[in-house]
Every structure is written in C-alpha cells, then in structure tokens.
Amino acid sequence: MNITKIARKLNKIINPKKPTIAIIRLNGVIGKVGYSSGLSLEAIKHVERVKKIKNLKAIALLINSPGGSPVQSELIAKKISNLAEPKNKKGKRIPIYSFCEDVAASGGYWLACIGDEIYASNSSIIGSIGVISQGFGFTEAIKKLGIERRVYTQGKNKSVLDPFSDTKEEDLEIIKDIQKDIHESFIDYVKTRRIKKLKNSDDVFTGKFWSGKQAKSLGLIDDIGYYEEVLKDKFGKKIEFKIISAKQGFLQRKFSSAINSAIDIFSIRFREILHEEKYKL
DSSP states (O other), X not given: OOHHHHHHHHHHHHSOOOXXXXXXXXXXXXXXXTTEEOBOTGGGGGGGGGGGOTTEEEEEEEEEEOOBOHHHHHHHHHHHHHHTSXXXXXXXXXXXXXXXXXXXXTHHHHHHTTSSEEEEOTTOEEEOOSOXXXXXXXXXXXXXXXXXXXXXXXXXXXTTTOTTSOOOHHHHHHHXXXXXHHHHHHHHHHHHHTTTTOOSHHHHTTTOEXXXXXXXXXXXXXEEOOHHHHHHHHHOTTOEEEEEOOOOOHXXXXXXXXHHHHHHHHHHSGGGOOOSSSSBO
C-alpha cells in the first residue's frame, strides 16, 4: 500500500465525513408569474445535485408558497420524490421532511405533502385544499360604452367564459367538471401522503385554511418545529446542512426578493392574490 492510500485512510479516521442533510427551498407562486417563471419543474433543475451528496441522511424542504399551477405542483412533487429513491435495490429510501414557513397553502400544501413528515410554525398558513378559477365580466361596461362585441369561432365551446359575453350555464358546467377532476386528484394525493393522520377530513378538503397550530390538530402537519432543531434531534448535533440552490444573477435575485415580499403580503391577506392561469390550486 502506497503512502497516498495510507494518508487517505488516516484522514477518514481522523476527519470522518459528517452526516449531511440536503436543504431545498421551494419559495414563490407555482407556475408562471407575469412574464417570468415562478416555481416550476424547469426552475428546480438544480435539485439534481442532491444525488451527488455523499453520506446523505435526509432531504429537507423549506416551503413558502401560496400555491399556483396544479400541473407544476404535481411535477415538482414527483421530481423531488424521485430524488429520495435508492440508487440500487439494496439501498434505502432517503427520508424527506417538509418545513412550512409563512405559507404552505393550496399548491404549496401539495408540495409540503412530498415530505414523509410535515412541520410548521404555530402561525403558518396551512391548507386551502381546493381549486379556484377567477375572472371578470365586462358585459354591462361595453353596453354603456356602446361597444359591439364580435366573436367568430369554429367549435361551439371555443369562447367559453368570454368576459365580454353573458355567462352561459353550459360554460359553467365545463369549468366545474374540470375543477372537480383537479380537486379529486388533489384530495387523493393528500389522502395517500397523510394516510391515517388526517382528522375531520370532510372539513379539510373544503378549501379552508388554518394556522399551524390548528393544522396539527387536524393532522395536516405532524408537529410544530424549526428545521434545524427537528433534524438535529433526529440525526444528531454533528449533522451538516447543505443548501441546494440555483445560481442567480443580479436581476434574478432582485426579482426573487420581490416575489418573497409578495408572499409576505399574501400570508396576511390570503384570498387577494390573483394568478394569470385559469385553474389554480
């Protein structure tokens, strides 16, 4: 055995590698935000770096999101869940822990359910398991302005919920059918992830939201706790936290800061945020 190999072995004995926890932040509205992308599958490509971490003991998700696109919520959840799968049949699945900050509501709660266990602060906003479609009607406004509306389509349902036309009952049925399917998928996912933990599930799935303290009593979260304290209690005080984040330029950092400020406002006035897409969690 040469000197180099001996030195390496001695170094491993003297300086053993600390157990590592990968920290992934999931902040912001899920999906498209204005002309820029919020939380999406494309925006979290950097999480692949988790696979390169040696002595990885767990993945911790720090979540601060009011929700957004149901599709992106599902894709992000699948992507991160796959990171925890063992590299071979003999390996063990890496546990995932979710820590809700100001808001983990609607699609944000979908992300929280990636975790095998969910934690929050007493004052966190948790829940809102529902689907919303928002818009405006301008029929009376254009009448007063003397504007004639002209729409030409192929396919009788092409102009569903046109804001410049009167609402049709058949249009509402189309929207409600879609919302029902999305809501049922959301409910099934939460039930699967929180099996035997949920209490009073009839109330839980109505779109209501609660404080972290109330969410614990309903089984939406497992406990109240801060990520450093919880993980050190589980894995020991010598663990190392490794933040997995995307590299950002100056403008991206500024934009991210603006989004986080918007989330702070949203946590106080939860129902007042409007999203661009039709169907939102």
